[in-house]
Amino acid sequence: MVSGLSSMPTQSRLSNQRTRSAWLFLTPMLLILAAVAAWPLFRTIYFSFTDARLDGMDEAQWVGILNYLEYVDYGDGDGEYFGLLADEQWWMSVWNTLKFSFVSVFFETIFGVIVALVLNVNFKGRGLVRAAVLIPWAIPTIVSAKMWAWMLHDQFGILNDILLNLHLIAEPVAWTATPDTAMVAVLIVDIWKTTPFMALLILAGLQMVPGDVYEAARIDGVHPVKVFFKVTLPLIKPAVLVAVIFRALDALRVFDLIYVLTPNSEKTRTMSVFAQENLFQFDKFAYGSAASTLLFLIIAIITIAYMKIVGLNFDEER
Amino acid sequence: MKRSTAIIALSAGIALGSLMTTTAFAAELAIVAGATGKSIEMLRTQLDAFEAKSGHKVSIVTMPSSTTDQFGQYKLWLAAENADIDIYRTDVIWAPQLAKHLVDLTQATKDVVGDHFDAIIESQTVNGKLVALPLFTDAPALYYRKDLLEKHGAKVPASWAELASTAKLIQDKERSAGNSGIHGFVFQGNAYEGLTCDALEWVKSNGGGQIVEPDGTISINNPRAAEALTMAASWIGTISPKGVLAYQEEDARGVWQTGNAVFMRNWPYAYALGNSADSAVKGKFDVATLPVGKSGDSSAATLGGWNLAVSKYSKHQEAAIELVKYLGSTEVQKQNALLLSNLPTIKSLYDDADIKSQQPVIPRWKSVFLNAVPRPSAPTKRSYNEVSKEFWTAVHNTLSGNGTAEKNLAKLEARLIRLKGDGWK
Numbered sequence: 001m002v003s004g005l006s007s008m009p010t011q012s013r014l015s016n017q018r019t020r021s022a023w024l025f026l027t028p029m030l031l032i033l034a035a036v037a038a039w040p041l042f043r044t045i046y047f048s049f050t051d052a053r054l055d056g057m058d059e060a061q062w063v064g065i066l067n068y069l070e071y072v073d074y075g076d077g078d079g080e081y082f083g084l085l086a087d088e089q090w091w092m093s094v095w096n097t098l099k100f101s102f103v104s105v106f107f108e109t110i111f112g113v114i115v116a117l118v119l120n121v122n123f124k125g126r127g128l129v130r131a132a133v134l135i136p137w138a139i140p141t142i143v144s145a146k147m148w149a150w151m152l153h154d155q156f157g158i159l160n161d162i163l164l165n166l167h168l169i170a171e172p173v174a175w176t177a178t179p180d181t182a183m184v185a186v187l188i189v190d191i192w193k194t195t196p197f198m199a200l201l202i203l204a205g206l207q208m209v210p211g212d213v214y215e216a217a218r219i220d221g222v223h224p225v226k227v228f229f230k231v232t233l234p235l236i237k238p239a240v241l242v243a244v245i246f247r248a249l250d251a252l253r254v255f256d257l258i259y260v261l262t263p264n265s266e267k268t269r270t271m272s273v274f275a276q277e278n279l280f281q282f283d284k285f286a287y288g289s290a291a292s293t294l295l296f297l298i299i300a301i302i303t304i305a306y307m308k309i310v311g312l313n314f315d316e317e318r
Numbered sequence: 319m320k321r322s323t324a325i326i327a328l329s330a331g332i333a334l335g336s337l338m339t340t341t342a343f344a345a346e347l348a349i350v351a352g353a354t355g356k357s358i359e360m361l362r363t364q365l366d367a368f369e370a371k372s373g374h375k376v377s378i379v380t381m382p383s384s385t386t387d388q389f390g391q392y393k394l395w396l397a398a399e400n401a402d403i404d405i406y407r408t409d410v411i412w413a414p415q416l417a418k419h420l421v422d423l424t425q426a427t428k429d430v431v432g433d434h435f436d437a438i439i440e441s442q443t444v445n446g447k448l449v450a451l452p453l454f455t456d457a458p459a460l461y462y463r464k465d466l467l468e469k470h471g472a473k474v475p476a477s478w479a480e481l482a483s484t485a486k487l488i489q490d491k492e493r494s495a496g497n498s499g500i501h502g503f504v505f506q507g508n509a510y511e512g513l514t515c516d517a518l519e520w521v522k523s524n525g526g527g528q529i530v531e532p533d534g535t536i537s538i539n540n541p542r543a544a545e546a547l548t549m550a551a552s553w554i555g556t557i558s559p560k561g562v563l564a565y566q567e568e569d570a571r572g573v574w575q576t577g578n579a580v581f582m583r584n585w586p587y588a589y590a591l592g593n594s595a596d597s598a599v600k601g602k603f604d605v606a607t608l609p610v611g612k613s614g615d616s617s618a619a620t621l622g623g624w625n626l627a628v629s630k631y632s633k634h635q636e637a638a639i640e641l642v643k644y645l646g647s648t649e650v651q652k653q654n655a656l657l658l659s660n661l662p663t664i665k666s667l668y669d670d671a672d673i674k675s676q677q678p679v680i681p682r683w684k685s686v687f688l689n690a691v692p693r694p695s696a697p698t699k700r701s702y703n704e705v706s707k708e709f710w711t712a713v714h715n716t717l718s719g720n721g722t723a724e725k726n727l728a729k730l731e732a733r734l735i736r737l738k739g740d741g742w743k
Contacts, residue, residue, distance in 0.1 A: 054393060054394070153561070155576075174563065176561075178563060263563060265715070276390070281390050283704075
């Protein structure tokens, strides 16, 4: 008790000092974050409750939740709901985004694990292959989207040319023309592009796995497949889960691939495309802001739910 | 005496000096334009001439050819009061939507507006303010392969039904003769502004109105419009490749100019390019007005065209206006007509002897664009882009077999009514 009392002030002074200097070092970063992340986010949320237009933002008037939901009574007992929450095109784009994110992240994870396992093996020229695998990820998305758009073109595209010459198809496939095949094309390009990113993150996890575990398994004569599922996978699980959340965050706000590769149809429109259209193409800045706000909320909810479900905890000491 | 001479000499010197700085004042201008065919190369040579003449420097900021893509970017720049771009090349439909950000050219162009067609000047005048000076006008044509039509004894189709049967006939015969890459008809079927133009022509030439009438009435949900769209949907996969649903102007021209289409719907710029040295169809094609729905209906061509506008946020407005006037001048429009087959907006050029002999299509096209159908950008005001999107979505859904024309048009009407509210704003 006595010693506790006497030691407390010194400890507290020291920790106070440490806390102070920690804040001091954190302040610049917090200020920058506030300026580039918190402020724009706050503005977007604010605009979603106004009637702002792109070329008259200063004249914006507060309108409450009208952009989200509004019941218009026609006066004869009949009425209709308006606003984002009642907009079937918006919910369609939410559904499109979720579908795209799930399928793309699912395949990217599987391919990412496979590529990481291959790259983890010692072989000649491994450094070169590792660098080469990263190329798709290094190309700016808009460039690769355009590149693929040409390769997938039904008349001039190299993909159709190859398939025709191999007699795999009888006539050219118009990949990007109809909503169904366009979504497949987008998925192909996205998986091609971001599998290296997944592989890289998972590879980092793989390299943390101590070699003696494998040695022990080999001495015990465990089948390699069993080793993968019983040893490797549990050990790299944290790395995979983190990689998945990174990718999912990215996939949920997909814009460029969809914009370039698909016809502007409600069957392929994602949340970001919906927001961009309303913000900049149409004269509905406030409505687009509401869409952006919902997009933010949806991504936040999905992330939190995912972390809860898989038990991912970034504060946990590992 | 001596002192006063000195003062006079000094003040004269100052006056001369200030005069020289104003004349030698050189601005650095930036013009932004979408790239289609050879238009950017041509613009560069014209800008070089302007630079030599005026002493200003001009750089080009190139944009994609899709008008939808351009508009989104321009609107963003203008709303942000961007001073980096001085001159915008604007689509004919944008005037009401961008007017607020553009310099009033009425005073500066007083001396030349009279040379242009009144209707075109009118289209660029918003609330009595001339927001852009016309550069060229546009009205599409039906391009057809003279050689193939002759070979198979077909005549130029007058109706859409004739076009479909002729296209099918020639396509099938050519394919069985070993020309496997040939298609009957290509057009702009991607879901973007271009599809609004194409579909407006099908609907209007079939007596189905023009989506939203000049008085603001929503007219699109009618049996004749549905009939026109059903007909267009029947082309996909028969006379038109399925890929046409992703084509814009340049994709259609790509198929056409490599000799792989019997018919094409496109703007006049494709005429000069089709006759260029590396074209597979050089000298083998001609143009006609677009077909009609039924005999007795009249052909409809959507009015297009590009204009030059000066940004209010430009720091060199005077120099920019000087450039706009130069690019819109008779001399430059004549060059564009001769080398790019762009339709001039200056009346006298339709009687020009050089144009008549080198681009005979241009004088022939005068009546076509004078009777062209405008898109409903004037009655729908600031909502035009959304109206257009709803329309092209309904059309693209119909073409890709996603619901019948009747169903999609009924849905479109409901959406437009909702958008209109108690009046177009």
